[in-house]
Amino acid sequence: MRNFTFSLILIATSFFAFSFNSLTATAKSNTDITNPVVISVTVDAASINAFFKKYPKLKKYQKDVEDIYSAKGYKSIWYDDKHITEFGALLYQKVNVLKDQGIEAKMPYKEVIDQAFNESDNIEPPQIDTELLLTNMYVFYASNVYSGVDPATLKKIGWYLPAKTLSYSRILDSLIVDSSRLNEDEYLLFAQYYKLQDILKKYRQIEKDGLWQKITIDSATYRDMRPDTTSPAIKQIRQRLYVLGDLKQDSKSDFYDQELMDGVMNYKKRHGLTLNYIINRDHINQMNEPISKRIKTIMLNMERCRWIPTKLAKAKEYVMVNIPSFRLYYVKNDKIDLASDIFVGNRLSETVIFSGNMDRIVFSPYWNVPNSIVQNELKLQMANNKNYLAENNMEWNGGKVRQKPGPKNSLGLVKFMFPNPNDIYMHDTPAKSLFQFEKRTFSHGCINVKEARELALHILKDDPDWPVEKIDKAMSGEKETTCMLKSKIPVYIGYFTCWVQENGDVHFYADVYGRDESLDKLLYSSDAVSMKD
Structure with missing residues (x-):
């Protein structure tokens, strides 16, 4: 030619x-x-x-x-x-x-x-x-x-949310008619994907410009930094928070002033950390993680967004749980109606990533103790103390152990049921002190909700059959009462270690189950890349 x-x-x-x-x-x-x-x-x-x-x-x-x-x-x-x-x-x-x-x-x-x-x-x-x-x-x-990853592989890596179904032929027809959809189309990709894409561009520019400077401290003499501290590290932290957008300006001061206090608070909110003004060694170590790791985290969560059918977020009403952030969101009419802290399964009993449909709320519930807990935990207690069951408000019922309703019941005063083969549900808890921890992996797999009563109130607020007074009476702990919902509510339990909020702030969360590492190997190892070629 x-x-x-x-x-x-x-x-x-x-x-x-x-x-x-x-x-x-x-x-x-x-x-x-x-x-x-x-x-x-x-x-x-x-x-x-x-x-x-x-x-x-x-x-x-x-x-x-x-x-x-x-x-x-x-x-x-x-x-x-x-x-x-x-x-x-x-x-x-x-x-x-x-x-x-x-x-x-x-x-x-x-x-x-x-x-x-x-x-x-x-x-x-x-x-x-x-x-x-x-x-x-x-x-x-x-x-x-x-x-993204095919449905069979998703199941292998323990992702049981509904899989996407796409027709490449129909998508091609729509793109030919309107090629601008190649740039952004919320019918093809979960809206969070495009927000992460913008953050990816920002962090790559920070990397390119060399603005991710290591914060240096003297390990031998280091002490936690608090307001009114003066230190060379304060100046470096200030620069980092300015680059990230937690500070509006960089005064280059090495004095821990009110301006930096506000920036530190913004940073901690975005990383799911305890909200105080102390800067300790763990915070410095986190800030010193290579920006390449942050970029990879963004990419991994973009991949997760590819798996999400866009119709999920378009439901009129749903509950979304994000395991790494230890947060639950009740969404109604496209707005977050309620947000609550949660704690989830420990590494031996990880909370499963899946979806279900909430069909009932049970007030003052019995707790039917799983046989695994009876065998591994209660048997020894009962052997050492013949009154153990009675002292813990438990009883035998049909050859199984259950805990009777009451304020000390392990499920608290309300549970939210969405039938599933994993026997996972959301519930209240009497162990409110556990919500003070940053890393909240304490349960046997179920999702413990801090604002459980408020969640029940929000779900039922438009139901005239369940006024607040009736809900509070049902939660008195006297007897188990079930409320069948008039409309089932989708519940999505997901795993995102990076999430962009509505205001554009990007939040990073600890990879509590090590799933980022596994997905990284699946997608970006030399073997994985060569298989795609």
Whole structure:
């Protein structure tokens, strides 16, 4: 394919190479300047089979490619009468900047596709190859950006929230009609994804500008820093909080003043830390984690957002639990109606990531003690103290142990039931002091809710059959009372170690179950990346 030389004499008989905005490598025109012809690409089953024999690294996309062409009557997708379409050029541009999506996968045979968009390259693939390469590039892009890890793998890593179901053919139709949806589309990706994408851009710029400076302390003489402290480290902390946006300005002072106190409080809120003005060694160590680790955390949570069906967040009413943040949110009519601290399962009894439908609230509940707890914990207690059950308000019931209703019941005064095979539910707790801890992994798997009474009140506030007085009486601890909900409420238990709030503040949380590390190996290890190629 020879290069074009544009002149006034040839304008009437030549076709210009397509150029799209900032796209530096343009799609080459497939017409001859001395003998213009209409491009015709014929796609059929035979040409598709021949293509995948020629490009075997793309074999895993063959079924999706065949489905796309079948739905389109085997017509060309990427060529108009003259050259590669605008949408094809835009998709090529998006694949060139996949890093902006937090994706490190490489498109197989990308160098061949480059030839079709490079004006200075005298070699280009046959039109049928380019056509099918671009379709494979689309499937590669859509599977990485819109789908992420496949459903079978999600189950293996313990993620049991509803899986996404996508039709690449229907998505392609919608993108061709409105190519701006490639940049942002909340029908394709969970809205949180785009917020994380903005934060990823911010943190990469901080890294590029070299603004993530290590905070230095003398380990031998270090003491916790409090307001009115003067220290060289104070100046460094101030600079860091300014870079992160916790401070509006950097006075460069080494004195711990009111301004820094406010910045420290903002930082601690964003990291789920105890809200006080003390800066201890653990806080310094956390601030000194490489920014590359923060960037990877953002990328991992973008991946999790790819798994979320967008319709989940569009429900009129739902409860969302985020395990790493130890927080629960009751959302109604697109607004957070109630937020509460929680504690979750310990490492031996991790809270499962799944969803269910809350169908009832049980006031003053019995606690049917799981047999595993009876065998591993209560048997020894009962052997040492024959009155142990009575002293703890427990009794035998049908060969099993249960704890009777009351203020000391392990489930507290109310539980929220959403039937599931894991026997996990949300409930109140008498152990209110445990909510003072930053890391709250204390339960046997269930979700203990600090504001349990308030959650019941909010859920039932529009139900005339359950006024506040009736709820309080049912929570008196005298007898178990069940309220069947008139409408089931979706409950989503998720795992996000990075989350952007409505005001744009990004929050980071400890990876309490080590799931970031596992997902990192799955997605970004050298073996994982090579498998994607």
